[in-house]
Amino acid sequence: MGNKHERQLTIKELRTVQAQELRKQTKRHIHDRLQIVRKESSELSAIWDVDPDSALRFHSGVVLGDVDCESTPGFESRKSDAKEFVSLSSDEIGNYQSLLYANGVKGSRRRILIVLQGMDTSGKGSMVEHVFSQTNPMGIHYHGFGAPTQKELNHDYLWRIRRELPKYGWISIFDRSHYEDIVMPRIFGTYPRQIWEARYDEINDFEHRLTQDGCVIIKIFLCISKDFQKKRFLRRLDDPRKYWKFDPSDVKAREHWDDYMDAWQEVMERTSTDYAPWHVIPANHRWYSRAVLSQILRARLQDMNLSWPPADFNVDLVRQHLKVM
Template sequence: MTDATRRIDKALDKAEQALERLDAIHGADSAASADERLGQAAESSELLSSVWATPPSERLKFGDGWRLADAIGGATPGFHGDKADGERFIRISADQIARYQRLLYANGLKGARNRVLIILQGMDASGKGSLVKHVFRQGNPMGIHYHGFGAPSEEERAHDFLWRVERELPRPGWIAVFDRSHYEDVVMPHVWGTLPEEEWRPRYGRIVDFERDLAQDGCAIIKIFLAVSPEEQLRHFLGRLDDPTKHWKFAMSDLDARDRWDDYMAAWQEVFECTSTDFAPWHVVPADNRWYSRAVVSELLRDAIVGMNLAWPGFDADVDLGEVRRRLEA
């Protein structure tokens, strides 16, 4: 066992112990206040985050000098443990996300505007769909909205390109996950020439304005590009051909996109340069090791909700606690 693995195991042990204390103060007989419970939850989350040598929000954020072509699909930047450590991290983080999701949802019901939008992009077989299943393994379906965007329908093409996206945005208190998104409406015409450049290029500015308005209205935006290598994609494609239960996942268009790999990378590089902002930055996540990409997204999501500094809503103004107890005990 390496020193890095020992450090990570120790941090994960402490995070689990903190969760056990949190379970104790959430018991029916507990006299812990709402603030004390939030403090214990924050302690556990902070201990869990300490496994990262550098937080993904910093290490993987697109910035000046970032070149998508230099992304190494099999790397695990900022996380020095192995697959077992990563999967243990995901399990603990999923528990914490479920707790913070309830807090977010409760605030949304009481009028707060806080919500989360996760945008997942990547080449075919980069792991977008399975990532959602693992990150939200303990989440409550009430409060999570998942939507996959394919080629626009005839009805959608008759509207502005953001029309179909606006219909799927998270309600207050909810988490929405987009498997592909409005960015397809820039990348696809860029690569394939399906629209004149003077039509698709101004969409960069439209997207930045759209996301700025969302962020100012209380929506945390987490944008992820899963950077899978061509070699790893090939492995998954061949696996789909050999497994009859996965034949439905394969389409000839997957090969067309693979043939244009460099064109796609150039188009996405321009997307990042034009739309990665302080209020909605892009994170380029190596995705050959799926346990790593899942751990990264789990960390980014949990960190985003913790950063909202939410409190548990109290009783409505018309609730008379004394009267409630008398009526319940009558």
């Protein structure tokens, strides 16, 4: 009896050791996989002659009206190379996004807000389609801001912005944003100057609180030329499938092109901060602007240095319980 009982204990102990070793191997596999992803990200970044995150940040001396919208700073390869880069980068963004989402489910406050601004036809919508092609819809929130509705006008201008902010572990993309509430009143005089003027500091405080609470903010201005916009408009008018994209008011906005540039120039000068800097991206070549956002986003996700959340329950106990159910 004693020997039999002793042998049963030995087998049980062996199974426990095997289970422990399997968990160790699984943890090593996850760790190794994360290391591979991070290594691949570093290798992908090497395709850039200069880091676009730093090279394209707005700084004193940058004048929007002087930006060469045809240029591709830091990327001297071909269009086909840029497309391949975005495809590979998007795959890694998908991996990192899964980590971000999982950590958010477990209580992490980390999240990302991407603000996309630019004149009509600058490619904001198509950029989202390409850069986020490999991500899980669960964890991605896209919202386009148009003219405020009457309901939104009944609240302060940041009310509708707060409603669309990313939840913990999520990435939110704003196609236009709270900055429209400075630019539009300034150009069209819908509010007195003292109202929209005060919004510079209010927005800086708003974004500062967000970043202190774990939200990474990426602000992108897609810079296109006036001639480029005209060509895109004419192309839309030549294609009945794209009439829905066009509004006659878009043409009227072209009459205020210089006013828009002046307004956005001041926005950058007064709201590009260390915690939420603006990036000015030449966007006549959409393949380039997509590659830039993909690189910046992937680098920010990588810098979070996330790992899979550990179990907050007794794995062995739950496993044994399931076996006998």
